[in-house]
Amino acid sequence: MKVAVVGAGASGLMVSGFLANSGHDVFVFDRNEKVGKKLYISGKGRCNLTNLCSPDEFLKNVVRGEKFVKSAIYNFTSSDAVEFFENLGLETKVERGNRVFPKSDKSSDVIKVLKEKHCKNVNFCFNTKIDSISKTEEGFVLHFDGKKELFDRVIVATGGKSYRSTGSDGDGFKFAKMFGHKVVECVPALCPIKIKDKFVKTLQGVSLKNVTLKCSFGDKKKEFFGEMLFTDDGISGPIVLSLSSFINREKDVSLAIDFKPALNEKQLDARLLRDFEENKNSEIKTVFRGLLPKAVAQVFESVVKIDGSQNVNTITKLQRNDIIKFLKNFPLEYGGLYDLDAGIVTSGGVDLNEINPKTFESKLQKGLYFVGEVLDVDALTGGFNLQLAWAESFMCAKNFS
Numbered sequence: 001m002k003v004a005v006v007g008a009g010a011s012g013l014m015v016s017g018f019l020a021n022s023g024h025d026v027f028v029f030d031r032n033e034k035v036g037k038k039l040y041i042s043g044k045g046r047c048n049l050t051n052l053c054s055p056d057e058f059l060k061n062v063v064r065g066e067k068f069v070k071s072a073i074y075n076f077t078s079s080d081a082v083e084f085f086e087n088l089g090l091e092t093k094v095e096r097g098n099r100v101f102p103k104s105d106k107s108s109d110v111i112k113v114l115k116e117k118h119c120k121n122v123n124f125c126f127n128t129k130i131d132s133i134s135k136t137e138e139g140f141v142l143h144f145d146g147k148k149e150l151f152d153r154v155i156v157a158t159g160g161k162s163y164r165s166t167g168s169d170g171d172g173f174k175f176a177k178m179f180g181h182k183v184v185e186c187v188p189a190l191c192p193i194k195i196k197d198k199f200v201k202t203l204q205g206v207s208l209k210n211v212t213l214k215c216s217f218g219d220k221k222k223e224f225f226g227e228m229l230f231t232d233d234g235i236s237g238p239i240v241l242s243l244s245s246f247i248n249r250e251k252d253v254s255l256a257i258d259f260k261p262a263l264n265e266k267q268l269d270a271r272l273l274r275d276f277e278e279n280k281n282s283e284i285k286t287v288f289r290g291l292l293p294k295a296v297a298q299v300f301e302s303v304v305k306i307d308g309s310q311n312v313n314t315i316t317k318l319q320r321n322d323i324i325k326f327l328k329n330f331p332l333e334y335g336g337l338y339d340l341d342a343g344i345v346t347s348g349g350v351d352l353n354e355i356n357p358k359t360f361e362s363k364l365q366k367g368l369y370f371v372g373e374v375l376d377v378d379a380l381t382g383g384f385n386l387q388l389a390w391a392e393s394f395m396c397a398k399n400f401s
């Protein structure tokens with residue numbers, strides 16, 4: 001069969017290689033001059049290509065579309081992905097949190113084996129932006145550069161709408177709508193969070209380790225433990241990115257940092273009393289600096305409304321309670337997420353109710369398929385999003401007809 005794949009990113013490369021290797025005549029179109037521009041910058045240039053955990057564990061990290069991708073994730077597991085890449089000659093290594101990277105630490109090596117080995121039988125058409133797709137009795141017509149070309153099948157692998165400079169600017173949603181598909185509103189996921197408090201600027205670049213970011217929205221609560229950092233007008237880092245994927249459709253969001261998650265209030269009180277005893281003739285800021293990074297300690301003084309030059313031995317019980325309260329619940333005023341382009345992935349996309357999860361074929365138009373980030377599926381960081389692209393593409397190719 002003559003198959004057009006629109007998009008030469010992670011999912012487009014994967015599906016086209018599988019189909020070409022099983023005898024189909026596959027043409028991959030990309031508006032860019034080369035393959036895998038987003039793959040190249042993935043994992044800070046190291047490409048965290050999957051997460052070596054069980055399928056059940058994997059599915060816990062899928063934020064939207066968990067049920068829809070279950071079959072794909074069981075059919076092409078992260079171990080299968082590692083084996084697949086190793087068979088192509090890519091050596092891999094596993095790091096903290098089961099994250100798999102190429103041994104060379106170079107995303108370009110992942111791209112190289114995909115293009116040169118897996119896709120050795122694929123026809124590439126670069127610098128070709130597909131403008132529209134239509135259907136006639138003869139098949140699907142791709143429109144580009146004022147030309148038309150006929151295909152038996154079309155696979156849309158155009159990605160989401162974030163990091164648009166890599167080529168994914170939402171064209172896939174336009175194509176889906178041309179065939180009557182619903183597209184769930186797109187919002188950023190794995191995205192930094194804006195904070196309204198003015199003090200944030202003074203903390204730019206400060207990172208916090210082993211803290212808990214607490215969040216409540218509506219009647220729900222979420223907490224993430226780990227590392228975060230302050231930017232010029234907000235917060236970022238692993239726990240912030242993870243949290244963003246759960247609040248990206250919420251308006252009424254409250255945020256707070258627990259600086260001492262390992263201690264409950266009683267234990268923290270005991271720790272403070274010890275610190276006070278050791279520093280009884282010092283200023284309270286000495287104690288704050290022992291508990292928090294210096295820049296944060298300065299901000300803390302103003303939030304807790306205690307003058308840093310106050311002598312430790314004059315701190316009242318009421319003030320001590322306030323210190324505990326704010327160490328456990330330091331409020332940040334939520335200012336929303338950054339725009340869609342800033343999200344590492346796009347949340348939203350082609351409505352899953354209209355796609356067959358075994359074949360990734362449209363339920364509205366036979367012969368039309370959607371794989372990868374163009375679908376309303378997203379997951380947390382750790383190699384999960386690329387694994388989704390690999391697994392969906394595998395399923396699509398395996399059950400292709």
Ligand SMILES: Cc1cc2nc3c(=O)[nH]c(=O)nc-3n(C[C@H](O)[C@H](O)[C@H](O)COP(=O)(O)OP(=O)(O)OC[C@H]3O[C@@H](n4cnc5c(N)ncnc54)[C@H](O)[C@@H]3O)c2cc1C
Nearest residue numbers: 007009010011031042043048130159167372373383385386
């Ligand atoms: C900075 C960053 C780091 C990331 N790191 C990781 C990581 O380490 N691990 C992980 O699992 N995930 C990571 N991700 C997410 C992961 O890269 C994506 O989920 C994945 O690349 C999506 O693959 P895709 O094939 O669906 O889309 P894409 O990779 O975005 O590919 C879509 C392709 O379609 C082409 N295209 C779009 N429209 C048209 C058109 N009209 N005509 C022709 N071509 C078109 C684009 O040019 C593009 O090449 C990261 C994302 C970013 C932005």
